[in-house]
Amino acid sequence: MERDTHFILGVYEDExxxxxxxEKVRSNGVKIHEVYTPYPIHGLEVVLGxxxxxxxxxxxxxxxxGTTLAMTMQFYMMSFDWPMIIGGKDYxxxxxxxxxxxxxxxxxxxxxxxxxxxxxxxxxPWAQPRIFDIRSTDDKHIMAIDIAxxxxxDLEKIKEILxxxxxxxxxxxxxx
Amino acid sequence: xxxxxxxxxxxxxxxxxxxxxxxxxxxxxxxxxxxLWFLAFLTAAGVLALGSxxxxxxxxxxxxxxxxxKTVGWAWDITNFVWWVGIGxxxxxxxxxxxxxxxxxxxxxxxxxxxxxxFAVICAAMFPVIHMGRPWLGAxxxxxxxxxxxxxxxxxxxxxxxxxxxxxxxxxxxxVFWYIGLIPDFATxxxxxxxxxxxxxxxxxxxxxxxxxxxxxxxxxxxILAGLATPLVLSVHTIVSFDFATSVIPGWHTxxxxxxxxxxxIFSGFAMVLTLMIVTxxxxxxxxxxxxxxxxxxxxxxxxxxxxxxxxxxxEFFIAWYSGVExxxxxxxxxxxxxxxxxxxxxxxCNVISPQLFWIKKIRTSIVATFILSIVVNIxxxxxxxxxxxxxxxxxxxxxxxxxxxxxxxxxxVYLFTFGLFFTLFFLFAKFFPVINMAEVKAVLKSxxxxxxx
Numbered sequence: 001m002e003r004d005t006h007f008i009l010g011v012y013e014d015e016x017x018x019x020x021x022x023e024k025v026r027s028n029g030v031k032i033h034e035v036y037t038p039y040p041i042h043g044l045e046v047v048l049g050x051x052x053x054x055x056x057x058x059x060x061x062x063x064x065x066g067t068t069l070a071m072t073m074q075f076y077m078m079s080f081d082w083p084m085i086i087g088g089k090d091y092x093x094x095x096x097x098x099x100x101x102x103x104x105x106x107x108x109x110x111x112x113x114x115x116x117x118x119x120x121x122x123x124x125p126w127a128q129p130r131i132f133d134i135r136s137t138d139d140k141h142i143m144a145i146d147i148a149x150x151x152x153x154d155l156e157k158i159k160e161i162l163x164x165x166x167x168x169x170x171x172x173x174x175x176x
Numbered sequence: 177x178x179x180x181x182x183x184x185x186x187x188x189x190x191x192x193x194x195x196x197x198x199x200x201x202x203x204x205x206x207x208x209x210x211x212l213w214f215l216a217f218l219t220a221a222g223v224l225a226l227g228s229x230x231x232x233x234x235x236x237x238x239x240x241x242x243x244x245x246k247t248v249g250w251a252w253d254i255t256n257f258v259w260w261v262g263i264g265x266x267x268x269x270x271x272x273x274x275x276x277x278x279x280x281x282x283x284x285x286x287x288x289x290x291x292x293x294x295f296a297v298i299c300a301a302m303f304p305v306i307h308m309g310r311p312w313l314g315a316x317x318x319x320x321x322x323x324x325x326x327x328x329x330x331x332x333x334x335x336x337x338x339x340x341x342x343x344x345x346x347x348x349x350x351x352v353f354w355y356i357g358l359i360p361d362f363a364t365x366x367x368x369x370x371x372x373x374x375x376x377x378x379x380x381x382x383x384x385x386x387x388x389x390x391x392x393x394x395x396x397x398x399x400i401l402a403g404l405a406t407p408l409v410l411s412v413h414t415i416v417s418f419d420f421a422t423s424v425i426p427g428w429h430t431x432x433x434x435x436x437x438x439x440x441x442i443f444s445g446f447a448m449v450l451t452l453m454i455v456t457x458x459x460x461x462x463x464x465x466x467x468x469x470x471x472x473x474x475x476x477x478x479x480x481x482x483x484x485x486x487x488x489x490x491x492e493f494f495i496a497w498y499s500g501v502e503x504x505x506x507x508x509x510x511x512x513x514x515x516x517x518x519x520x521x522x523x524x525x526c527n528v529i530s531p532q533l534f535w536i537k538k539i540r541t542s543i544v545a546t547f548i549l550s551i552v553v554n555i556x557x558x559x560x561x562x563x564x565x566x567x568x569x570x571x572x573x574x575x576x577x578x579x580x581x582x583x584x585x586x587x588x589x590v591y592l593f594t595f596g597l598f599f600t601l602f603f604l605f606a607k608f609f610p611v612i613n614m615a616e617v618k619a620v621l622k623s624x625x626x627x628x629x630x
Contacts, residue, residue, distance in 0.1 A: 035388040039618040045392040053396040077329040099338040103345040127383025137364040139194030
């Protein structure tokens with residue numbers, strides 16, 4: 001797809017150095033493609049300027065759908081389709097329908113949200129990720145800078161900014 | 177960015193670096209299994225095979241193979257069901273509730289505890305399914321499926337049906353929560369591997385690349401799943417307790433059941449986590465990750481929940497007397513002094529007295545004492561369910577139908593089958609999956625390890 005893409009990678013060892021580095025690199029006008037880290041770093045999404053994830057909204061909507069489905073199903077089956085008096089309860093025994101309503105809310109909220117997460121992050125068993133540096137799932141933080149997005153900047157200047165921000169290594173990376 | 181008080185105990189000892197974490201956990205997956213693992217696995221698989229004889233006999237002949245009779249229509253099956261579900265609760269408590277409370281010590285134990293949850297729930301769910309007698313028709317009795325009788329639907333007023341929804345939701349949400357946590361660690365193993373292993377773990381890792389944006393979403397998903405799993409886990413054992421509490425059997429018909437069952441579930445679950453983790457940390461040499469500090473904290477949870485359970489036992493007795501209901505009073509006197517007195521007092525000793533030993537620091541920081549007491553607690557919790565179920569049933573309103581329950585070989589065998597299944601699955605997990613959540617341990621390493629990485 002991006003045959004000619006060419007990346008500069010800054011390798012960082014410490015999460016706090018990385019956070020300051022991201023701020024510094026961005027304030028120097030360099031556009032960061034993405035940062036790859038072996039574990040979640042709190043505040044990284046803030047310094048990278050990412051908008052808050054809307055996954056909680058998805059979870060809420062799927063949860064509402066779960067409640068609605070569960071309640072509709074129970075009232076339809078118990079109160080309309082085949083009404084029966086069981087245990088002296090009303091045909092529409094609302095309190096007795098709450099447990100199943102709750103469980104289906106949780107089920108749909110969880111599965112719906114995780115499904116949206118999988119799709120939005122392109123997580124699937126046959127996905128072939130672009131690995132910039134294999135150590136990014138072990139102990140190194142990798143800052144990838146796409147040269148095509150920074151055509152106004154001098155390459156050496158970018159490398160200098162990376163170096164002064166605390167990168168321990170600076171590498172080039174191209175994908176076939 | 178994270179600030180931790182200097183008086184806190186380090187969560188990871190031995191001056192581990194990030195790479196050490198990767199190495200120490202991944203090498204268990206990559207290396208050849210030890211003799212000890214093979215021995216343990218074969219024992220578990222042997223128990224599974226032996227137990228399956230009883231299972232097949234039960235399915236072939238019907239549940240008449242069990243020691244149930246007209247008076248005691250529920251005994252070992254439901255006892256084992258409640259016991260296994262209860263054990264499962266600790267995994268969710270560790271991964272979800274401790275996440276919401278920002279307890280960082282959960283990171284070293286949550287993976288294995290969640291695995292235990294999933295396997296325990298599988299074992300638990302087997303019992304109601306087997307008790308259907310003809311489980312291949314069971315979907316019609318348990319799920320609201322259209323059928324040729326009307327459709328005649330399942331009864332949504334029944335706690336037994338609520339259980340179907342609660343247990344299946346609990347199982348599937350726990351599985352998803354567990355798997356989301358596994359994805360980054362599978363990616364770590366993928367990036368260390370070559371050949372077939374790279375392909376397999378590559379598929380398991382779902383193409384994870386560790387991008388900051390994905391991590392942000394991952395954190396968001398984890399938090400919401402924890403928020404959903406917390407009321408879910410409380411609801412599951414609450415609904416399990418409704419199976420009894422909504423009936424009119426003396427000894428079952430009490431409002432204290434939901435909180436008391438949930439506390440008991442966490443109590444037995446933490447005991448099982450301790451049993452498993454003490455062995456795992458030793459065999460896999462993970463003493464720097466699962467420290468004495470972790471064991472001590474889990475023992476404190478055991479003291480708290482054990483005390484809640486103890487208070488619940490005493491409250492039940494008091495309320496039985498205070499209610500003035502003769503049948504209720506008799507049910508409790510019969511528990512303590514009737515033909516099942518030995519089960520009652522085993523329960524009291526194991527659940528109320530033995531965890532109080534953990535008030536002594538020497539005992540709660542001793543591996544051997546913790547290991548023994550963790551098994552004692554689980555024996556006690558099995559007896560608790562047995563006492564509640566069998567002693568309340570065996571002397572019902574009609575003295576002419578009073579009876580005793582004696583388990584048959586098939587009762588014992590089916591219970592053994594679930595033991596075999598549980599340990600077989602756990603040993604397979606321990607060999608092929610990373611037993612510690614590497615990414616989460618790395619995330620707390622800088623603020624909470626003994627020697628932070630420069």
